[in-house]
Amino acid sequence: MGKLIYLLNVSADGFIETREHGLDWTTVDEEIHTWFNGQMRALDATMYGRRLYEVMAAYWPTGEQDPASTPVTREFARIWNPLPKIVFSSSLDHVEHNSRLVRGDVEPVWRELRREFDGDIGVAGANLAGQFVRRGLVDEYRLVVHPVVLGAGTPYWPELDAPLKLRPVEQHTFTSGAEFRSYVPA
Numbered sequence: 261m262g263k264l265i266y267l268l269n270v271s272a273d274g275f276i277e278t279r280e281h282g283l284d285w286t287t288v289d290e291e292i293h294t295w296f297n298g299q300m301r302a303l304d305a306t307m308y309g310r311r312l313y314e315v316m317a318a319y320w321p322t323g324e325q326d327p328a329s330t331p332v333t334r335e336f337a338r339i340w341n342p343l344p345k346i347v348f349s350s351s352l353d354h355v356e357h358n359s360r361l362v363r364g365d366v367e368p369v370w371r372e373l374r375r376e377f378d379g380d381i382g383v384a385g386a387n388l389a390g391q392f393v394r395r396g397l398v399d400e401y402r403l404v405v406h407p408v409v410l411g412a413g414t415p416y417w418p419e420l421d422a423p424l425k426l427r428p429v430e431q432h433t434f435t436s437g438a439e440f441r442s443y444v445p446a
Contacts, residue, residue, distance in 0.1 A: 262379040263399035264370070266389045267299060268416060269438075270403045275413035276386050281311065285408050287436045292404065293332045295440070299402070300339045304377040309385025310349035313359070316340070321357045346373065348388050366391045390418030401426065401443045406436075 268276050269286045277283055288296070300306070308316065323329055323337035345359035348366065355361045362369050370392070373381060383389045383398070392398050403416065417424075426443035433439050 261374065262304060262377065262381060264392060264397055265303075265380055265382050265400045265402055266384070266393065266398045267382055267402035268384055268386070268389075268404070270405050270416045271408050271410040271413070272405060273409045273411065274416050275410045276416050278410055278413045281414070283315070285410060286404075286406050287438060289434075289436050290330065290332050291434050292436065292438060293330075293336065295434070296404075297332065297336050297339055300336065300343065300382075302380060303343060303382045304379035305344040305346060305373065306382040306384065307346045307348065307373075307388065308359075309388035310347065310352055311387075312385035313345065313347045313349070313355065317355070317357055317359070344377075348385075367395060367397070370397060386414045386416060386418070393418050393424070394420060396445070399444065400429070403441045403443075404434075404438055405441060406438045 269283075269288070270276055271285065278285065320337050320340045324334045326333075329337070342358055345355070345357065346369070347355045347359050347361050348363070348369070349355075349361060350363055352361055366388070383392055389398070425446035427446045428441065428443055430442040431439060
């Protein structure tokens with residue numbers, strides 16, 4: 261059985277986006293984007309909260325045709341588009357781009373997805389991932405920590421009732437200075 265993986269870019273002080281939901285503080289160069297391509301390629305499916313799904317769906321369905329795209333970003337589009345996407349939202353009426361809309365409690369949806377997909381499933385979007393984190397459902401936390409302090413924004417980690425003890429399993433420093441850090445529950 262595959263793992264549930266929570267993977268996002270994060271600032272040195274633990275935020276995934278600015279107060280204004282900005283993402284332009286990351287340095288996703290060719291090396292990091294190639295690495296992300298490999299991460300996405302290894303997934304059987306991915307789950308998104310509404311906001312991150314809307315960000316991704318606004319660009320990647322046509323990203324391959326963007327004249328400013330690079331070979332690495334075109335490859336990401338070719339990976340992302342056919343990948344099954346499960347979108348949790350109570351406000352959206354429909355989703356597109358090989359996506360399905362789900363509502364309600366994450367745990368029953370997760371049990372159904374486990375029956376449907378044998379391999380790894382990603383979860384992205386802090387609010388959605390936080391529901392999985394608080395229930396102890398995440399098998400691996402993958403952070404790409406960028407050397408920037410945002411001071412405020414949306415935190416990677418949700419508020420917890422008790423400490424979440426982790427064991428580091430992998431670390432890698434990219435040329436840009438960003439670091440990949442992987443943890444599993446201890």
